[in-house]
Amino acid sequence: MAKPAHVTSAIEGQPVSAVVWRHREELSPNDFNPNKVAAPEMKLLITSILEDGWTQPIVILPDMTIVDGFHRYTVSGYPELEERFGGWVPTVIVDADPLHHRMSTIRHNRARGTHGVVPMADIVRFLSDQGADKEEIMKRLSMEDEEVDRLLDRAGMPSGGGKDNFGHAWRPKAN
Amino acid sequence: MPKVHKKELVEANVYDAALERVRDCYRRFDKVVVSFSGGKDSTVVLNLALQVAREEGRLPLDVYFWDEEAIHPETIDYVRRVAEMEEVRFKWLCTPIVHRNACSRKEPYWTCWDPEKKDLWCRPMPPEGVITFPGFEPGKGVPELAHKVYGPEHGTVADLRGLRADESLRRYRAVAMRLKDNWIGGARDGYSYPCSPIYDWTTADVWTAPRMFGWDYNRAYDLMAMAGMSPHDQRVCPPYGEEPLKGLWIYAQCWPDLWEKMIARVPGAATAGRYAKTELYGWGKMEKPPPGMTWKQWTFSQLDLYPKEYRTAIAASIKSLLARHRQLTGRPVQMEKADPLTGISWRYLAMLVNRGDLKARRAGSMTAQATNARKGADMSEFEDGEAGTRY
Numbered sequence: 381m382a383k384p385a386h387v388t389s390a391i392e393g394q395p396v397s398a399v400v401w402r403h404r405e406e407l408s409p410n411d412f413n414p415n416k417v418a419a420p421e422m423k424l425l426i427t428s429i430l431e432d433g434w435t436q437p438i439v440i441l442p443d444m445t446i447v448d449g450f451h452r453y454t455v456s457g458y459p460e461l462e463e464r465f466g467g468w469v470p471t472v473i474v475d476a477d478p479l480h481h482r483m484s485t486i487r488h489n490r491a492r493g494t495h496g497v498v499p500m501a502d503i504v505r506f507l508s509d510q511g512a513d514k515e516e517i518m519k520r521l522s523m524e525d526e527e528v529d530r531l532l533d534r535a536g537m538p539s540g541g542g543k544d545n546f547g548h549a550w551r552p553k554a555n
Numbered sequence: 556m557p558k559v560h561k562k563e564l565v566e567a568n569v570y571d572a573a574l575e576r577v578r579d580c581y582r583r584f585d586k587v588v589v590s591f592s593g594g595k596d597s598t599v600v601l602n603l604a605l606q607v608a609r610e611e612g613r614l615p616l617d618v619y620f621w622d623e624e625a626i627h628p629e630t631i632d633y634v635r636r637v638a639e640m641e642e643v644r645f646k647w648l649c650t651p652i653v654h655r656n657a658c659s660r661k662e663p664y665w666t667c668w669d670p671e672k673k674d675l676w677c678r679p680m681p682p683e684g685v686i687t688f689p690g691f692e693p694g695k696g697v698p699e700l701a702h703k704v705y706g707p708e709h710g711t712v713a714d715l716r717g718l719r720a721d722e723s724l725r726r727y728r729a730v731a732m733r734l735k736d737n738w739i740g741g742a743r744d745g746y747s748y749p750c751s752p753i754y755d756w757t758t759a760d761v762w763t764a765p766r767m768f769g770w771d772y773n774r775a776y777d778l779m780a781m782a783g784m785s786p787h788d789q790r791v792c793p794p795y796g797e798e799p800l801k802g803l804w805i806y807a808q809c810w811p812d813l814w815e816k817m818i819a820r821v822p823g824a825a826t827a828g829r830y831a832k833t834e835l836y837g838w839g840k841m842e843k844p845p846p847g848m849t850w851k852q853w854t855f856s857q858l859d860l861y862p863k864e865y866r867t868a869i870a871a872s873i874k875s876l877l878a879r880h881r882q883l884t885g886r887p888v889q890m891e892k893a894d895p896l897t898g899i900s901w902r903y904l905a906m907l908v909n910r911g912d913l914k915a916r917r918a919g920s921m922t923a924q925a926t927n928a929r930k931g932a933d934m935s936e937f938e939d940g941e942a943g944t945r946y
Contacts, residue, residue: 530782549568
């Protein structure tokens with residue numbers, strides 16, 4: 381399909397049209413990043429880069445300060461990734477003043493959705509039906525035992541549980 | 556000061572004891588009605604009442620339901636299944652009722668089914684919905700209106716509810732103040748008695764019953780369980796209140812379509828969904844006031860953020876706490892340290908103002924605060940036990 385000329389030039393001007401591989405040592409983290417990634421998700425990030433490859437560049441300023449992708453930058457120095465990529469990471473440059481820089485960081489992190497429980501359960505069920513066993517799902521999606529169990533176990537009584545017998549009744553005690 | 560009694564176990568199990576209490580209601584009151592929320596506790600009350608009504612030949616059972624507009628599709632489905640039961644005479648109330656909106660300082664209350672906000676309603680009004688009843692007054696909340704749904708023309712009314720002591724200290728106190736008829740509250744307008752026949756049931760007991768007897772229940776619980784919410788926190792209640800606020804995240808995960816309507820419905824919902832469990836909403840222990848301010852200054856600057864009518868109410872409750880402090884001790888109020896006698900500090904008052912907790916519901920009694928201060932306990936630990944008021 382042919383692109384109109386103005387679209388072609390707009391696309392050429394996009395940061396992703398100029399991805400450059402740089403060594404992680406050239407980059408420096410910003411000092412305000414509010415985004416925290418918990419340990420299981422850090423592991424998931426490593427798995428993702430190993431299995432899916434680098435699919436998204438790290439966003440940096442012309443002075444090499446990171447706007448988005450601090451955690452990808454971090455794991456690129458971990459042995460699993462360093463061994464394969466030698467600390468080289470894909471980057472794109474955006475130009476931003478300090479105000480825009482901070483806004484850009486937040487937008488990159490927050491412009492995303494929440495995974496619905498039901499569709500997640502459907503996916504885990506699909507993986508399981510396709511022959512992925514629980515250990516594999518846990519390992520490759522960085523999920524706990526608990527999460528896989530709950531997602532797989534969609535039917536039946538809430539695990540809140542119920543017992544086989546009722547407890548004792550009580551009344552206020554005179555004293 | 557009335558005494559809060561301890562528990563004394565009795566021979567019967569909770570199921571038999573509760574059935575006996577419901578039978579007692581049928582013997583003592585002219586009319587028995589069930590206040591039904593669609594939640595797990597009212598499922599128990601409904602089924603117990605049905606069983607006794609059958610025994611006594613008093614069917615159909617009168618059941619009423621406050622439809623709070625922002626409710627889960629599974630709750631609607633379950634309520635509809637109950638409403639269609641032959642043994643039930645159902646009132647589905649879509650009346651404009653005022654509820655707490657703890658998400659927002661600017662609009663700390665919201666009105667479900669507000670006729671002026673029809674374009675923002677979370678869902679269309681159900682065909683069964685009744686928008687008024689004799690005795691209804693606009694601008695009121697459930698506590699002021701509940702007894703008017705079945706008026707004095709019915710004689711004395713036993714209004715059965717699913718309140719349970721293990722939900723919160725406040726609820727425990729409500730059923731542990733009197734030795735006789737501890738589960739029957741004082742008459743409202745002289746004829747309507749709130750009754751809590753399952754006050755001694757634990758969360759586990761509440762799930763044992765449907766499992767044992769195969770009762771139908773609200774499938775919203777299945778979703779909440781799947782999302783990893785603990786059974787004790789799984790609630791079916793107005794979502795924007797003080798206590799449910801910390802569970803707001805569940806809506807985005809389990810009911811994304813409803814959530815989208817909900818964040819447009821009341822101001823602050825999107826913010827609370829993101830930050831309810833942080834100190835922006837007074838969650839946990841606040842470490843320090845904002846830079847350049849003392850706790851005392853912060854108390855007053857936060858007060859200024861409320862619209863006038865609420866500001867006055869909050870200021871009045873702060874003033875009465877301070878007056879009480881002065882009455883009891885000559886010590887000045889400290890910034891951080893809770894007073895050993897009155898439990899007050901400016902940090903604590905700042906937290907109250909931050910929450911806009913007009914009834915100091917999550918704050919606990921001042922006596923308990925002071926006890927905690929003496930024990931050196933963390934205040935936030937205490938607040939959790941205090942939580943759990945729905946309206």
